[in-house]
Amino acid sequence: MWHRSSEVFVLMGTAVDAATRDTNGSLIEKNPTVVFVLGGPGSGKGTQCANIVQHFGYTHLSAGDLLRAEIKSGSDNGTMIQNMIKEGKIVPSEVTIKILQNAMLESGNDKFLIDGFPRNEENRAAFEEVTKIVPAFVLFFECSEEEMERRLLGRNQGREDDNIETIRKRFKVFVESSIPVVEHYKSRGKVRKIDAAKPIEQVFQAVKTVFTVHNDKAVA
Template sequence: MVPHTVFRAVIMGPPGSGKGTVSARITATFGLKHLSSGDLLRANIKAKTELGLLMKSCIDQGHLVPDGVMSRLILSDLRGLGRTSWLLDGFPRTVAQAEALDKLYSVDSVVNLDVPFQTIKQRLTSRWIHLASGRVYNIDFNPPKVAGLDDVTGEPLVQRDDDTPETVTLRLKAYQTKTEPVLEYYRSKGVLETFSGTETNKIWPHLRAFLDKKLLAPREGVA
């Protein structure tokens, strides 16, 4: 299904809430262009663009990428899309970034995945990856055929440094501090829609039904 009019959305949720899986389903079902801030960040660093070098410097020093730099990166890519329906993932993460986005585009919907932190901790600390391919396994619901080894290559799986229990707790606290105000920002604008649950497959039908209605409803004033 492709929207008849331009539809612009943001997906939000804590790390490990299933944003990647849900984003893939939204883009496949509704034909939206998916823009991930993480993917853009890595691509610019790899290509050694001016912004990429600046962001790498921040990351290497253990600093957060400044709001202005992240906004320039994302908004530059959005301009290149023209009048296209899109789904933003990982941006905005601060109110300043949300305000920068609002100056150029009207956001039709902000989808918030509300997954209990305890569920996320269990999910992330059970996650193991095959570094070379990026294949992800979960001990609880998607285990490898042989414990500790990749199904395809048989090579050892590793746990990311940011998936250890201590780091996951810190990441979730950081999300609360930095991103909760963004949810309030969009709630005040009347575009925030929250979907709660512990399993992506149970959240998805409700989210799809919501988007079906949004995309079929006549809308005016698209920026």
Template sequence: MWRRAASLSSLIFSSSQPLRDQQGAYSLKAWKFFCADSSKGAGYFSKEKNLFITFVLGGPGSGKGTQCAKIVENFGYTHLSAGELLRREIASNSEDGAMLLDTIKEGKIVPSEVTVKLIQKEMESCGNCKFLIDGFPRNEENRIAFEQIIGAEPNNVLFFDCPEEEMIKRVLSRNEGRVDDNIDTIRKRLKVFAASHHPVIEHYSKKGKLYKIDAIGTEDEIFERVRPVFAACEGAQ
């Protein structure tokens, strides 16, 4: 089994086969190096007796980030955002970050295995065993990759159920200066979310792991609907 080298650049210059194609895009070979199993190997986390994973799903403006902060404060979970991990890797100016940036600039989707490996690396290094994984999985491919690479399923899945018009109002009122925070783009993002997340939500609903949270109300009111889910989990562990 491949072990990840200290730097992707050493692989680029030592490999007998090119890791970029003629247009300069990274090849599948490069992605395989990036996704090589860590020394602990796939399935490492499934051996951790106290590991507890919660996926947190919800459309833009559903309030899941705010509620994650409250869960962390009250129940001691580590909050991992898949999008933030990708942005951090890109900002690090590492070889891996350059690969991710090239992929995004080309309008391509970052392979699920890459995102999962970043999540895995963070889980291994943080010293906690309770995780909130926010905004992931985005689709069935993400879900399958996570379960295969980590070797574990989530213990439960939160879905913040919020009407579309309410999410639009919240995103527009955030005033974060994001270029995609306009009504047309938000509506498109919500349509993509609904289409891609529906199979994931259905999958975990059938397995009895889904908790649908009414995301209308004040932050504290919504958290009072979230709290019993985690209080019950604390008692079961």
């Protein structure tokens, strides 16, 4: 499976590169504001992103949802993505970035919450290199593993990956892969940490403060 997926990606490489260059030029002209939203599985990112969209006018782009939609489309790209996810591999940065770029361009907006990406340092570096976009800041939802497990096991959304073994594996991957991204941006003063273990409304009050301060600085 892995070898076949790799071959598909290599064959697609030149086409993806060319399309990305064209897309990137249009995206730079748009001069978008990007906020990365990071947090472990079950940290409440989706719920808070919906609140941010409603109150601050951002467009929410979930990398996971976009990848699942690509898989559902039945395209060659979707088949490759599905195979890699089944094997526990992270989808190549170029593929995810291309999907994100298309979604940003198709939106009529210039303010975006990118949820669940970058997943690791390689994702982060590739995003900045390809798009020439540096996030305005990173919204990091901090929550204990125990609390995230409780939430995921109780949400009953029918997702195949909502079982204790897979949840713990996902959390381990998040800590090993995504925390270095948080640390990178923290060293640049771009991380806004939110205590995600609190009730939803209290969490959003903290989120609102972050965005209000950012907007005030942007106006100033």
